[in-house]
Amino acid sequence: MPLFRALDEQAEAKARPRQRSLRNVRSTGSCRRNHDDDRVLSLARLCLLSLADNMKDLWVKDYADNYLDQYSFRYIMGPFNQLPGELVEELTWLLAIRKQLSRAALHLLLVPHLRGLSLERCPGLVTPALCAHIAARCQGLRSLDLSGAQQLQPKVLCETLSRLPAVRSLSLAGMPCDGSVIQTVSRCCGSLQHLNVSRCHLLSPAALLPLGGVAFNPSFSSTPSPLPLSNLSALDIGFGEQEGDSVMTAAYLLLSLPYLERVALEGLGPACRLIEQRQFSQADEFADREGVSRLHVVWRDRTRRQGMDGRRKMREAEWADDDDDDDGDEREESESPSSAGDGCDTEDLTNDDRPFCFKTEEGVSQSGLILQLRDVEGVTCESLGSLGILCPGLTSLSVNIDRHGDAGGRSQWPLLTADLQNWSGQLQSLSLIYSGPMVDLLPALQVAGCSLISLTLEGVKTSPHTPLLELIRVCPKLRHLLISAEPPAAPQYETDDNLQGDQNLPKLPDLRSLKLSFSYEHDQMKPLMSWTSLKEIIKCLLIGSPLLEKLSLISLPCLLNCALQDALHSVNLDADLHADSTGSRPLPLGRIEHVDLLRTDVQMSTVKSMIKLSKRLKYVDVSHCWRISQREWLDCRRFRRVKVVWV
Template identity: 60%
Template sequence: MPLFRASGKRGGAMARPGRRRRRNMEVMGSCGKSDEDGAVLPLTRLCLLSLADNMKEVWVKDYADNYLDHYSFRYIMGPFNFLTGELVEELTLLLCTRKQMSRAALHLLLVPQLRGLSLEKCPGLVTAALCAHIAARCQCLWSLDLSGAQQLTSKVLSETLCCLPALRSLSLAGTPCDRRVIRTIAHCCRLLRHLDLSRCHFLSPAALLPLGGGASFSSSGCPSNSPCRSSTSQSFISSSCASPLSPLPLSSLLALDIEFGEQEGDPVAAAAYLLLSLPCLERVAMEGLAQACCLIQHKQFGQTDEFTDREGVPRLEEVWRDRRHRQNMDSWSKTSKGAAGGEEDDDEEEEEMLLWEGYGESEEDASRDLVPSCSQNQAEEKGRVSSGDEHLILRLKDVKGLSCDSLDSLSRACPDIYSISVNVDDCEDPRGRSQGSLLAAGLQACSGQLRSLSVHYPGPLVDLLPALQVAGSSLVSLTLEGVKTSPHTPLLEVIKACPRLKDLLISAEPPTTPHVEGDEEDQRDERDLPQLPNLCSLTLNFSYEHSQMKPVMSWMSLKRVLKCLLAGSPLLEKLSLVSLPCPLNCILQEVLSRLDLDSPHIPLGRVQRIDLPRTDVKMITVKSVMQRSKKLKYVDVSHCWHISHFEMLDCKMDSKVQVVWL
């Protein structure tokens, strides 16, 4: 294996990826898929699967035996150096997903043309030595995910990020990231658009302030003896330390579950500062975000002066005034260009926006962002106001960590909002209103435009029905966590209120009082039952005690709901039914027996993954599902008491589907 030192700039390997890259990244997410009719996989995909199967016994074995612990190479000239960055990225993801990634394999796959590197599925392999290799070999990375790499120090993270100035997307969730790392990001990663700092417990809210610029900081966080710091980068950092930094072009900032700060009001003040100082921000998850929106809406900036003075950043009133001035200037500029016959778009910049703003979103979400909505037009109209109107319009679209009482202020400040995550407390309102009615009133302003709603509520599911009837008509994704159920929970009404759902997840407590219904429940006319024809993912997860082998069959009317969902959702690809408080085997048998010859879609015909732990499903039913769906890859029947070890082994021998049984 020939080896040599190189700077990583080799001809075509440095070419910037075009729009085709985004399509390739979407294909990556569909690893292992075949056509619905069972057609042969593409040749490229088959070659990558062959590479993955032979990786350990061929290339990895040779490198591990002869080079891994004997030498330290800045660059490896090997078989993967001649693949495109997209193929190397897909191969890396394939090995991580199949749990076949190793330290030696990573060394071979760290090639200069790599643009995206995600090690979230193998955080144990991320060490200081590996980060040094990443910094030396992959200096043109656009996306890096080191989530869960807890063995790294803040010094190692800073040294690595100093060498990756091209980063657009960075995830450090669950790492020992601290203030020093944030300063390094603010100084060295000036193109960053997406940043995930969730579960970084060494970070305080005040430590995030350098992301918004506005002040000079005494230390950049880049060690002076870092091998990646050239004289050019040192002079850049020195000059930037002496003068205030401009804010990063962040459009996504996730920082939930971090340290609370020195004083009680720090999270709110920090969130308000970042909302005002980061003009491109669209997706946010932070503590104190709800109160920050209220603070901005009512311009109560005086209560944050102590915080901003302590941290050495401009006061919020000054930041608000600057943001308001820029908003007016932008509105005037758009109006002028529109009157002149439209503005000219720079193709390269648009291409970059398509790639990184749509990272992790569906194709439909991306197309929606490119077409101005009614709310966007309203926001622009609100921006074209006289100086006497002091309303500030924020660009937030996806917000997590809200409360019911903050929804009204949020909708006023953010007219383009389409995704909300709300934590609803199970307590009475001072005015005597229920939490469900408060949520419904707060969602009223978003009615017709909300596409994703996540609610955590430790109360009865029926309380949330009014809110779903208000906002459900436009919802594509719905998540309900922690809710309580009863034999009379109107789950069919929930389905009826949200006819466009593609993803439905309900994590609930089962009914505590059993209510067994007679056969008349199944004999009702099912022709008028609601259906979810667009549903792709369904999860019904009921809590259980680990000492309890079988769930109590306490919600028999749930059978009717499941028949409705399984039979009326022909596009279903992912199905998870955990510890159901009703019989499931008979439901699946009835759904499988339904076959409409006039319809090209059949129930469970497109399902790819099925999780059925702690249910009464039988192996004969599971085999029937396998025969029905040609795309099925994974089945989990753990703790299913009607399935024996012998049946599981027999099924594994006769099928290529991965079957899990405990």
């Protein structure tokens, strides 16, 4: 294996035709994506799997034995330099998920044309020495994920990021990242669009201000430009910071980052309310302490830019209409956009302290500003009103509902339902964190459920009378359903009359992933089986969701094994009825790839039936299933294509 300190330009030029041909091969399939219509692996994936299987015994062994600790190479000319960067990225990802990625393998895979590198699954490999290699060899990186790497000091991070000017997506979640790292990012990564610094406890909220170009720094000759961030996640940061800093920081970032579409920030909800009600004086003390411009100045600049953009678009639309006019008549209206009936006076447009007027279906925002947010995480019910005015285009929302607020949480339900009405018909993803009964959420879901593709309920309480059936009915388009709940406290009398008749059975034909997870006491061997009707609901969901790929049923308070057996029996009957059919309608459970059945009464015979039914199944977790013995688990080793986990 030839090794050189510099990349040979002639060798690189000879490799280009080969790279193009491999890209054409890769277009037939990807190792990250599963094929819906056939089970034949693509040529690209077969090649990558072969490379992964031979890495340790061939290339990695040779490099580790002869070069790893003896030399330090700026570049390594090896077999992977002739692969397209996309395939090298996928090979790295494949080795990581198979836990086969090593320091020597990383050295070989850090090729100059690599554009994406994710080490989230192996943070232990991320060391200062490796970061030096990344900075020296992969200066064209556009995506870098170092989440969870605890052994890197902020100084090392700064040195690495200062040499990666092309990076557009950066994840430093859970790392010892501080304000100096943010300053380096804002100064050196001018193309950054996605940033994740959640769980960085050394990072104070105010340290994020340089991202928007509003931080004061005497060494700068001029005010730095804001980053073109469209995605910012900074939850659970900073310890012991002054109260209110997160709200003020969020307000500054919302106003100074014009391209934000997805945001997860502490204090986001109160910041939206502050902006919408124009209570800018509340941030004066914060601005003086941090040495930044007053918040009303930042708001004025943002609304002025938005007004200019709005008038330009109106002018362009007006010119386009004139170009389409074949009659040649002179325009009867002035070219000034202020006379286009937008509700703003011409005098308002000449006043720098007043914004251009923006209309929404609900009216004009008091602040005169419309944010372009599409995905918001970390707000409460009290902020939804202001959020609905500032962000009329929202499609994804995560709300933390305080059960004890507003007289025990009862008076907030009409308000929550009314606020969700602002996005009715367009909201695609909804996450509700609530520690009260699930039945309380039903009115809100009846408003927003018709368009939902993804629904997450966390922390809810259940009983045998929980209207899970009604919840499913009001969300007919769901592709992802995740419910993390507390089980019923004790057995109660219940009837299953509401499940009689096929017309009442829940069906989610587009469902791809289903997760029902119930909490449990660690001193209990098995959950309390107190929700008997849940078994029928699960059976009907499995039968009515033929596209299901991932199934997680954890600590269920019902007899799951019977539900699975009934579903499998129904599938066998359906297969017999359609044996002579020429159609290709998918059978229920036929596309399952990943199954988690932890702490349930499932039996190994049921698991084997699922394995035989689905040729796509790769992983089954039956840990702590008390009806499965070690001998039965060992017998499953003959299913080599499926990994079965049991403890």
